Amino acid sequence: xxHFFKVKTLEEVMALTQEFSSVGSEKVPAADAFSRILAxxxxxxxxxxxxxxxxxxxxxxEASATFGASESxxxxxxxxxxxxxxxxxxxxxxxxxxxxxSTGGMLPKGAxxxxxxxxxxxxDETSVEIYKSVAPLQHVIDAAEDFxxxxxVLSRGTFIRPQEAGLAAGLGFYQVETYKxxxxxxxxxxxxxxxxxxxxAPGKIRDINSYTLAxxxxxxxxxxxxxxxxxxxxxxxxxxxxxALEETDMVLISGGSSVGTRDFTIDVLSxxxxxxxxxxxxxISPGKPTILAKAGKKPVWGLPGQVVxxxxxxxxxxxxxxxxxxxxxxxxxxIKVPAKLTRNVASAQGRRDFIRVLLEKKDSVLLAKPVLGxxxxxxxxxxxxxxxxxxxxxxxxxxxxxxDIILL
Amino acid sequence: xxHFFKVKTLEEVMALTQEFSSVGSEKVPAADAFSRILAxxxxxxxxxxxxxxxxxxxxxxEASATFGASESxxxxxxxxxxxxxxxxxxxxxxxxxxxxxSTGGMLPKGAxxxxxxxxxxxxDETSVEIYKSVAPLQHVIDAAEDFxxxxxVLSRGTFIRPQEAGLAAGLGFYQVETYKxxxxxxxxxxxxxxxxxxxxAPGKIRDINSYTLAxxxxxxxxxxxxxxxxxxxxxxxxxxxxxALEETDMVLISGGSSVGTRDFTIDVLSxxxxxxxxxxxxxISPGKPTILAKAGKKPVWGLPGQVVxxxxxxxxxxxxxxxxxxxxxxxxxxIKVPAKLTRNVASAQGRRDFIRVLLEKKDSVLLAKPVLGxxxxxxxxxxxxxxxxxxxxxxxxxxxxxxDIILL
Numbered sequence: 044x045x046h047f048f049k050v051k052t053l054e055e056v057m058a059l060t061q062e063f064s065s066v067g068s069e070k071v072p073a074a075d076a077f078s079r080i081l082a083x084x085x086x087x088x089x090x091x092x093x094x095x096x097x098x099x100x101x102x103x104x105e106a107s108a109t110f111g112a113s114e115s116x117x118x119x120x121x122x123x124x125x126x127x128x129x130x131x132x133x134x135x136x137x138x139x140x141x142x143x144x145s146t147g148g149m150l151p152k153g154a155x156x157x158x159x160x161x162x163x164x165x166x167d168e169t170s171v172e173i174y175k176s177v178a179p180l181q182h183v184i185d186a187a188e189d190f191x192x193x194x195x196v197l198s199r200g201t202f203i204r205p206q207e208a209g210l211a212a213g214l215g216f217y218q219v220e221t222y223k224x225x226x227x228x229x230x231x232x233x234x235x236x237x238x239x240x241x242x243x244a245p246g247k248i249r250d251i252n253s254y255t256l257a258x259x260x261x262x263x264x265x266x267x268x269x270x271x272x273x274x275x276x277x278x279x280x281x282x283x284x285x286x287a288l289e290e291t292d293m294v295l296i297s298g299g300s301s302v303g304t305r306d307f308t309i310d311v312l313s314x315x316x317x318x319x320x321x322x323x324x325x326x327i328s329p330g331k332p333t334i335l336a337k338a339g340k341k342p343v344w345g346l347p348g349q350v351v352x353x354x355x356x357x358x359x360x361x362x363x364x365x366x367x368x369x370x371x372x373x374x375x376x377x378i379k380v381p382a383k384l385t386r387n388v389a390s391a392q393g394r395r396d397f398i399r400v401l402l403e404k405k406d407s408v409l410l411a412k413p414v415l416g417x418x419x420x421x422x423x424x425x426x427x428x429x430x431x432x433x434x435x436x437x438x439x440x441x442x443x444x445x446x447d448i449i450l451l
Numbered sequence: 452x453x454h455f456f457k458v459k460t461l462e463e464v465m466a467l468t469q470e471f472s473s474v475g476s477e478k479v480p481a482a483d484a485f486s487r488i489l490a491x492x493x494x495x496x497x498x499x500x501x502x503x504x505x506x507x508x509x510x511x512x513e514a515s516a517t518f519g520a521s522e523s524x525x526x527x528x529x530x531x532x533x534x535x536x537x538x539x540x541x542x543x544x545x546x547x548x549x550x551x552x553s554t555g556g557m558l559p560k561g562a563x564x565x566x567x568x569x570x571x572x573x574x575d576e577t578s579v580e581i582y583k584s585v586a587p588l589q590h591v592i593d594a595a596e597d598f599x600x601x602x603x604v605l606s607r608g609t610f611i612r613p614q615e616a617g618l619a620a621g622l623g624f625y626q627v628e629t630y631k632x633x634x635x636x637x638x639x640x641x642x643x644x645x646x647x648x649x650x651x652a653p654g655k656i657r658d659i660n661s662y663t664l665a666x667x668x669x670x671x672x673x674x675x676x677x678x679x680x681x682x683x684x685x686x687x688x689x690x691x692x693x694x695a696l697e698e699t700d701m702v703l704i705s706g707g708s709s710v711g712t713r714d715f716t717i718d719v720l721s722x723x724x725x726x727x728x729x730x731x732x733x734x735i736s737p738g739k740p741t742i743l744a745k746a747g748k749k750p751v752w753g754l755p756g757q758v759v760x761x762x763x764x765x766x767x768x769x770x771x772x773x774x775x776x777x778x779x780x781x782x783x784x785x786i787k788v789p790a791k792l793t794r795n796v797a798s799a800q801g802r803r804d805f806i807r808v809l810l811e812k813k814d815s816v817l818l819a820k821p822v823l824g825x826x827x828x829x830x831x832x833x834x835x836x837x838x839x840x841x842x843x844x845x846x847x848x849x850x851x852x853x854x855d856i857i858l859l
Binding site: 092093096098128131132146184188197203204205206209210213214217233236244247250251252255259261275354409417425 | 481482485486500501502504506535536537538539540554555556557592596597598604605611612613614615616617618619620621622623624625641642643644647648650651652653654655656657658659660661662663664665666667669670677683756757758762786787788789817825826827828829830832833835858859
């Protein structure tokens, strides 16, 4: 196989999502729907709430019976009854009548509004004075006011926040069709990498990438499956990748940082059956040596071994890519906040740069302070609150420029 | 008990966290540390990475041997050997020598920098030409450059993001002391509330609050425990609260929306042993009828029954309160983005208002459009991307004001 590849842009890599099939869907109880992605449109089967409901404690009335009522000239109404919570009123009211009602109660026939109890005076058990007029539909939620029957209330591809979970519940979708939660296999490679329980001799370092990558996968509401550390050995790496491909939906190989190891990743991917190398190098920094292959129908990523590079590629490239595969309609879920840059930042043309920044509020303005330091230093990611993206055709940004920061 | 309470401000309620003991801590594997909160300072036991490491593929040299080297006048060095990944070099180099090294490799004694392979030309197996000078420590990470021995690298109370999990791993903290994940009991009350599997007759509505509240609790990395729906019955509610208090660290009672039910919550809390009502009414909107009690050492919240009010109180009051109890040093974890208000918004003095807004980007400015609608309509929270906070002493905000939006 010829490994001569043109370095790809972020957009070109993201467009490759169409080469992959998205994860399947499954029915889950509404209680488990939070943080998943809808795989069906939710269509209201009935009006919601389905009946005219009080939003205040007081008296259900026909509004016109209160018109002109005031402190000095109250309206005088007969009490036709009391409405119990959750009950269908067993009576209706006429224009001169009122019914005692609590918030959430169902208005009786004939009533179109509620007078707040604060604006009434109970004269005796059968009559009440009204001191303030109400308009029709005041202090009520009408039968179809939240959602109307046949309305599409949520679309396939929607991320289910707490309120969407509540809405599904309220509409009676006790089971919801959602996309499956993808499993992501994580393999750390490199002869210099040792398990974190061990004491590193000089020349060795503990496995950091398995832990940072797993964290980002969890943050993206997917399931990391760690396959440990594989030495720089072709057969061993091939075996690990095959196992991970069998058991998960996507595989991440975080390269040992040597050239040799990177070659191993390409070599292994080249010898896997039914596998194409789609990306070998991206025009982003950090993260240039990123690899993407399609093994069967599944994506396999070769990530840089440098701790910061691996994290940036995961956050900026892999997670949005995964979001698309897992059915999310709005692929870019990264939260950005505007901030003022505190110093000049240089950038190379033809490359997308991601600069770590610390955010600091000063006089109600958010300042973005570039965090200096090599991409092998995890310290720089600990100090960083976000990433500043500098476009391919920008040579740099000047101090005091307002920029959008991707939150970490 | 006298139920006459002065309505409390948000700050007064938040200050009450000190009345409660925080959750305990426990050791967890580094792999499970993501999204938890550190209950210990992490102090580096050794320098990290602990040895002088290459950050580029090339040749380890003593920098001064390359001074003045250029394309036209290269420096000529003898190759003393090749360094294998993860190995301690078995030789040292002198000024006229170089050692082949890969990214991540350990520099031999005598070397203080790395020349990138791109700036060299291999003459034969024993000698290499250098075309570009390097400065001491160029293209290396020094032994203590990431973290130095005895340095406090992370403090107790830190939220563990992916990078903090990776750092703990890298430093060999394969077990980390973290605060326990609190369990939060959720009780829905009200005679009009039915399980979501059932078809509501007129007057009844399905339980929404159990699902929205559980979602927000999960979002806050805590564990919701749902106790279902309790009818408006003193004994039944008392039993449910007692059970929840026994099994969880904090209890939420989402009131049926009737006055009656709110009274039940106060009545039950008043009759529980060793229980004080600390808050009965807050000066926020929505959310005024919020209750906070201290039962033994645990907080019990009475939340409004209106779906929107319950969510706003949870997000704005209960979660930050919980964050404090669970050991988070920076209590306010709400993400805020600046946006431009698209219309005038009125607000009452002496009250903190939270207005639902939809965010829309237009010409690189984020617009905050208030979402109109009653607080009984979940639709308004579905359409909302955030909440606009309006201070106690502000009468309202004018169109085009720049405001901070709390993301939902």
